[in-house]
Amino acid sequence: MESPSPSQLLRQVALELFVDRSFDAVSLRQLATAIGMQVGSLYNHMDSKQSLLFELVEEYEADLLDTLVDESSNIPHPIQRLEAFVRAHIEFNLQHRQHHDLARRELRSLTDEQQSSIQSLRRLQRECLQNILQQGVAQQLFQPLPPEVAAHAILSMLEGATANFQSNVIGLFSCMVANAMGMRALPALQGSTLFSTPLAKDERSNGNHHER
Incomplete structure (x- = not known):
């Protein structure tokens, strides 16, 4: 099975974190850490x-x-x-x-x-x-x-x-x-x-x- 792309992984992790913790409680740093990225690199895969x-x-x-x-x-x-x-x-x-x-x-x-x-x-x-x-x-x-x-x-x-x-x-x-x-x-x-x-x-x- 193919590994998910960075964009797919970001969406998957964001979904889980937003549901588990709420949208407001999840920071960009937490998102980046969860998928092993730098915060700035997130913007290669999302607008905001x-x-x-x-x-x-x-x-x-x-x-x-x-x-x-x-x-x-x-x-x-x-x-x-x-x-x-x-x-x-x-x-x-x-x-x-x-x-x-x-x-x-x-x-x-x-x-x-x-x-x-x-x-x-x-x-x-x-x-x-x-x-x-x-x-x-x-x-x-x-x-x-x-x-x-x-x-x-x-x-x-x-x-x-x-x-x-x-x-x-x-x-x-x-x-x-x-x-x-x-x-x-x-x-x-x-x-x-x-x-x-x-x-x-x-x-x-x-x-x-x-x-x-």
Whole structure:
């Protein structure tokens, strides 16, 4: 396996230190020492500590957006699209836990312009989900909730997945999302399909959202 380049090593070490100690608590000298460089040599691989933080967060948010779109856009049925979105969101964040934590904790450390850029990427992620929900509502498969409100609620729910260490975390959170949208959910361990047939209208009106 090839050794990482100095730039890759800097990004890797910066990610770990920023998450472990916080962005403000990490000095340029600590960064340089951790990768065996002189402080002045860092500027051969970054513009500033601030720009390095932004690059780490922006790359994570852009890669998450690409993953969500790639995994959910070419599926015709909205229930399967929602399943794919939920699975992709959870799997990506579990695989990039440090990037996720950094993006959530250190957004405040970015400049206003940098924060605006990150929020634009997050808005596109949310719109990807809203499009799925709008399709499902139009086909009477999901509860007729405002897509913006439902998308915010689902994404807030999925944020909890990275802090959950259960082996069936995808199944658990898929059930939660399915129940929120008025569908009957199947635990992941009972089959490969996490969402099953949507509840009939009379079942919804009787309040049987959690019937298995």
